[in-house]
Amino acid sequence: MTDIAPPRVAIIGVWLESNRQAPVAYEQDFKDFYQLEGAAILERSREANPSIMGEAAAFVKTMDATGLWEPVPILLAGCHPHGPIDGALMDKYLAICRKGLAEAGPLDAVYVANHGAMIATDRDDPDGELIALAREIAGPKARVVVTLDLHGNISERMVEQCDLIVGYRTNPHVDYVERGEEAALALRLMLAGLAEPKSAFIRLPLTPASVNLLTASGPYGEMIDYGTRRRAELAGDILNVSLFGGFVFSDSEKNGVAIVVTARRDVARAQMLAREIAELGWNNRARFRKKLTPLSDAVQLALKSNRPPVIYSDSGDNPGGGGTGRTTELLSALVWAGAENVLIGSFFDPPLAKMAHDAGVGARIRACFNSHAGLPCDAPFEVDAEVVGLHNGTIVGRLGYAQGRTMHLGPSAALRIGGVTAIVISDRMQTADPMFFEMFGLDIGKAATMVVKSRGHFRSGFIPWFPPQNVYEVDTEGLTSPVLERRQWQRIPRPSYPLDEDVSWTPPEW
Structure with missing residues (x-):
């Protein structure tokens, strides 16, 4: 043989x-x-x-x-x-x-x-x-x-x-x-x-x-x-x-x-x-169309009490689609409105993570989001914060999209800003796994409002706490805004639905 x-x-x-x-x-x-x-x-x-x-x-x-x-x-x-x-x-x-x-x-x-x-x-x-x-x-x-x-x-x-x-x-x-x-x-x-x-x-x-x-x-x-x-x-x-x-x-x-x-x-x-x-x-x-939640409506819902916990997708700034992970539009709106019991993550901001690590847990700092140059959508946001958690950022995904995968987020920090706790990381990744919060000992089940910089993968990672009816995709600015009409397209073949309404297609005759 x-x-x-x-x-x-x-x-x-x-x-x-x-x-x-x-x-x-x-x-x-x-x-x-x-x-x-x-x-x-x-x-x-x-x-x-x-x-x-x-x-x-x-x-x-x-x-x-x-x-x-x-x-x-x-x-x-x-x-x-x-x-x-x-x-x-x-x-x-x-x-x-x-x-x-x-x-x-x-x-x-x-x-x-x-x-x-x-x-x-x-x-x-x-x-x-x-x-x-x-x-x-x-x-x-x-x-x-x-x-x-x-x-x-x-x-x-x-x-x-x-x-x-x-x-x-x-x-x-x-x-x-x-x-x-x-x-x-x-x-x-x-x-x-x-x-x-x-x-x-x-x-x-x-x-x-x-x-x-x-x-x-x-x-x-x-x-x-x-x-x-x-x-x-x-x-x-x-x-x-x-x-x-x-x-x-x-x-x-x-x-x-x-x-x-x-x-x-x-x-x-x-x-x-x-x-x-x-x-x-x-x-x-x-x-193949979807209506997003206006930012003002999202803020008002976050301020309501006696409601089920909800999770927001910061849809315009999804690092998993090329977003910068740095927009502060939703964060600043929730802080200014006085929202309570909010967890939000994760901001790609190595200088801020370093500032938190240098200060140490328990320190109060003047947190400067986006102190380094970025795109026009990466608006600076400066606010007083308390460092409530530090981590080296090496984690293994626990649920859904990233389950079983080793992720290296770099020096990471949890900052408490009034009633909002914000996660800062040093490697740009979408927040699709509970470990982004749990590495600091934060209890997702106790949050009234969660906000994640992720388009859709967070759904599988956070479904134990947030069923589909408690998920809101918020209309925010950034490189991944689902509102396609706001963008200047260069190469997509036209006409193409939904960018164009008058589109026809004929099946191939093989």
Whole structure:
């Protein structure tokens, strides 16, 4: 009996969600999250609580668990949501991947761990470039498998140059592990000759804000639920259904809700299901709108007593979508109004965190939010505060989106400002996990009003205290304001709903 050599699988990825109006992402921004080459990729992936994206770690662990393989780790770089990647840096990453793939010798597969909504300072589709590079160097017989965030903006090149795209199915994103496992298991099927994938792709002229892309309910969730059910009904013919709501703030030529259906062998089955899902979404397009809570109404509700506890999303300043994490509009309004029993987080302000650490717990300081230069939306706010908590900022997520992930927030502080306790951190991250407050010993269950700088991922992290009916998305300023009409768009294909009312779409005739 002839021994079969274990499959040789290269690992590459540049993970970034780009907000076109946010500051450019440079190499240090990636290093602040992760930039790994060679064996360090495997070491980090195999940790119990990895700090890299969960799908990449799960892919490695699943390949480890399902048989022999020869991993060829080349580059995994990840950056917190930011602006466009510096074009020269993207060229550098592509060169590293090209060199690593070329020197690897014959490969059976390449795994690409990207976000899917990356743009560069000099082009719109660096995700597609990286996938195409994998195909070019590995060759037509090698398998190319890609995992993406469901906010990815999908180009034709991204679909055409790989065998399989696996997108998240949940928003808040709590299925990283499952999607990494799915990608690895699908690759095993391909390598065993049990699947010869064929994909169908449709992009709709539909560009909703992210607040309209929750999956527990609403039109987007219904599209995903329909695709999942129909996949099961098609008796194994469909390998994967991935629905991408897109990331409108990338403002790119590839924006638009996208449907990617991959059949096990028969492309006609994929085309049929992709069209069904697209028609469902398009017929429900008017539902991809949401009314926000005005700031004045949010303040008045916070002042009311004898009501259930509520949680506010500071929707205009979501660091998870490229927001600065520094706007003080909602904080200052609550402080000036005299709101009581409020927890609010988290403000990205390293100088203020350092001031608090230098002063120590129990000290009273003149807290200067945004003492360092920022964007016009980052208004300074100066107020007396008491330092009530200090932490080094290294935590492991406890619930939902960040569960099990190690996060390094840097020097962090809890500041009491009258009836408001504000969290200050030194690494820009959205507040989607209770540990942002619990690391200081704060009891979320005793708060009357919570405020988080997060668009939607906080819902899974704070649901034990705040069911959906107690969640309010507040209309605030910042780089992630869901009020799309306030923004000057440059690259999104027009017309596109809801930016334009008079939009038509005709299903493809394959």
